[in-house]
Amino acid sequence: MPASQTSVATLNNVTHRYGSIEALSDVTFDLEAGQVTALLGPNGAGKTTIVRLLAGLARPTKGRAVLFGGDPQSVESRRRLGVMLQVARVPETLTVSEHITLFSSYYPSPLPLQTVLRLAGLESVADRRYGKLSGGQQQRTLFALAMCGNPGLLFLDEPTVGMDVESRRQFWSTIRELAASGRSILLTTHYLEEADALATRIVVLNRGRVIAEGTPATIKQQAAGRQIRCRTHLTEAALALLPGVQRAALDAGGYATLMAADSDRALRALLAADESASDIEIRSAGLEEAFLALTAADQASAVA
Amino acid sequence: MSTAALSTATLPAPSADQAHASIARIYVLETKYEFLKLLRLPHYLVGTLGFPVMFYVLFGVTLAQKSDGPIGAAEYLLASYCIFGVVTAALFAFGAGVAVERAQGWMTLKRATPMPVSAYLGAKIVASMCFGTITLLLMGLCAVTMAHVRFPVSVWLTLWGVMAIGCIPFCLAGLIIAFTVPPTGAPGIVNLINLPLSFAGGLWFPVAMMPRFLQVIAPWVPQYHLGQLALGAIGAVDEPKPLHHVAALVAYAVIFGALAWRAYRRSDVNQ
Numbered sequence: 001m002p003a004s005q006t007s008v009a010t011l012n013n014v015t016h017r018y019g020s021i022e023a024l025s026d027v028t029f030d031l032e033a034g035q036v037t038a039l040l041g042p043n044g045a046g047k048t049t050i051v052r053l054l055a056g057l058a059r060p061t062k063g064r065a066v067l068f069g070g071d072p073q074s075v076e077s078r079r080r081l082g083v084m085l086q087v088a089r090v091p092e093t094l095t096v097s098e099h100i101t102l103f104s105s106y107y108p109s110p111l112p113l114q115t116v117l118r119l120a121g122l123e124s125v126a127d128r129r130y131g132k133l134s135g136g137q138q139q140r141t142l143f144a145l146a147m148c149g150n151p152g153l154l155f156l157d158e159p160t161v162g163m164d165v166e167s168r169r170q171f172w173s174t175i176r177e178l179a180a181s182g183r184s185i186l187l188t189t190h191y192l193e194e195a196d197a198l199a200t201r202i203v204v205l206n207r208g209r210v211i212a213e214g215t216p217a218t219i220k221q222q223a224a225g226r227q228i229r230c231r232t233h234l235t236e237a238a239l240a241l242l243p244g245v246q247r248a249a250l251d252a253g254g255y256a257t258l259m260a261a262d263s264d265r266a267l268r269a270l271l272a273a274d275e276s277a278s279d280i281e282i283r284s285a286g287l288e289e290a291f292l293a294l295t296a297a298d299q300a301s302a303v304a
Numbered sequence: 305m306s307t308a309a310l311s312t313a314t315l316p317a318p319s320a321d322q323a324h325a326s327i328a329r330i331y332v333l334e335t336k337y338e339f340l341k342l343l344r345l346p347h348y349l350v351g352t353l354g355f356p357v358m359f360y361v362l363f364g365v366t367l368a369q370k371s372d373g374p375i376g377a378a379e380y381l382l383a384s385y386c387i388f389g390v391v392t393a394a395l396f397a398f399g400a401g402v403a404v405e406r407a408q409g410w411m412t413l414k415r416a417t418p419m420p421v422s423a424y425l426g427a428k429i430v431a432s433m434c435f436g437t438i439t440l441l442l443m444g445l446c447a448v449t450m451a452h453v454r455f456p457v458s459v460w461l462t463l464w465g466v467m468a469i470g471c472i473p474f475c476l477a478g479l480i481i482a483f484t485v486p487p488t489g490a491p492g493i494v495n496l497i498n499l500p501l502s503f504a505g506g507l508w509f510p511v512a513m514m515p516r517f518l519q520v521i522a523p524w525v526p527q528y529h530l531g532q533l534a535l536g537a538i539g540a541v542d543e544p545k546p547l548h549h550v551a552a553l554v555a556y557a558v559i560f561g562a563l564a565w566r567a568y569r570r571s572d573v574n575q
Contacts (some may be wrong), residue, residue: 013433015509023406030531049423052412055416056416057412057415057573075418076322077320078417078418079319079322079418080318080320081416082317083413083416083417085416086409086410086413087408087409087410087412087413088407088409089404089408089410090406090408091341091343091405091410093340093341093344094337094340094341094344098337098340098462101333102333102337103417105325105326105329105330105334106325106330106417106418106419107321107324107325107417107418108319108321108324108325109321109323110320111315112317115315135457142413147416149418150315150316150318151317151318151319151320151469152319152320153318169340178315179385181315181317181318182317182318183318193533218481242546279349
């Protein structure tokens with residue numbers, strides 16, 4: 001994935017450590033202009049670390065982070081960027097309007113206060129102190145703070161956490177409209193449903209590595225498959241070639257893990273090739289499991 | 305969101321404006337909202353305004369009946385409790401306040417904006433000065449009306465100046481705490497450091513009235529030097545050595561500043 005000309009943010013072979021913990025391992029990642037990109041993965045996958053590095057909040061241990069063709073820590077980059085992070089608590093004694101007014105002062109051409117309030121659906125609580133807001137309203141206030149500089153690029157880290165279903169749908173529709181207006185958006189989420197609803201491109205992360213990326217359709221297809229585990233004497237290469245099998249991994253104990261889009265067909269082929277295959281276990285693989293199985297065998301190359 | 309989503313037709317195109325936002329406006333708003341934020345926190349007000357003023361009324365005003373001469377307990381304690389108030393305000397605003405904002409991710413969110421870091425720190429320093437000023441006004445009002453303290457205007461202004469500028473090393477000391485101590489422990493640590501040192505520095509009783517070993521320690525306590533400057537301003541020190549105390553406070557500011565910077569670089573906000 002070389003950085004294209006339309007890329008607004010890039011990580012080049014980035015490894016990042018917190019002490020002895022490796023949060024990202026040799027990640028190359030490119031954010032294209034005008035796209036909604038979702039970083040999808042379980043807790044600890046490295047989603048937030050990517051956001052932090054691209055927003056210039058930390059320097060990569062190894063490799064390079066680029067934002068708008070320059071240094072993510074430069075003021076010029078930050079003027080064009082809006083960031084929504086997971087903040088445990090915002091100063092609670094200031095009102096929604098006060099918080100927005102202050103953040104707006106940091107930018108050369110901020111949106112008018114009323115526009116930001118309307119955009120985030122906060123008009124009715126504009127004069128309420130942050131500490132008196134509901135969880136969803138607090139989350140929308142953080143969104144408002146990300147929007148007040150009228151940024152062309154938005155980083156949204158777990159934006160819908162704490163929102164009820166209705167709020168979430170409304171928020172999704174706002175994100176779609178922002179994307180339609182030409183803004184580039186990077187969001188992180190635990191939920192395939194959310195990534196599918198919003199993103200033009202999904203990047204799946206696990207344990208600090210990009211394990212898959214592609215359109216929502218491609219990713220969903222991979223996640224919809226089943227996982228077959230069994231003991232077999234077939235080699236990994238032979239297993240991968242079986243009809244219906246997308247990926248195969250063999251562990252040291254002689255157990256194979258197969259990811260299959262069509263598990264019936266894969267199983268018939270498996271038994272035809274190895275009558276002695278035993279301990280067979282089939283289960284539907286959730287997205288996380290589907291990719292966990294693959295990473296465990298260290299086959300973390302891009303799939304799409 | 306209960307309201308209908310906004311049609312983007314009403315939203316201007318994304319801004320690529322690279323003009324500078326007004327730096328002066330950022331400073332003014334940052335300071336205004338820092339002040340309002342603290343003013344609306346009851347426990348901060350009690351700690352920084354309530355206790356020093358209450359101590360003054362209890363000890364300064366009550367003891368004033370028994371003192372004579374131009375500098376009595378009412379005058380002495382006015383100066384030293386004001387210093388206690390501003391030091392407490394600074395240590396809490398920085399030590400506890402910044403520790404909490406750091407731990408909760410608020411500082412990180414601010415750092416992701418084009419806000420100059422100097423505005424964040426400057427606003428907190430000025431807010432601490434404002435609370436110091438309010439302490440001085442409240443205490444001064446009690447002193448004038450209840451204890452009949454009379455100073456020339458120049459003395460009041462000098463006292464105010466000492467407080468306002470003198471809080472800076474303590475703001476920096478607070479930052480060291482903010483970046484090294486877990487946030488839940490920060491208020492306790494601030495008290496644990498501030499109360500004994502204020503006592504040892506002579507902010508509660510004159511150093512001359514203290515046991516010998518405390519008199520030896522006092523000149524090493526930053527609070528002592530700021531206290532001596534304030535007491536010198538009201539004429540309560542026999543041989544005032546203002547330059548000596550200013551030099552000591554500048555040295556402490558440099559040391560605390562360097563340690564705060566080191567603590568900040570090493571803290572989790574940079575990883």
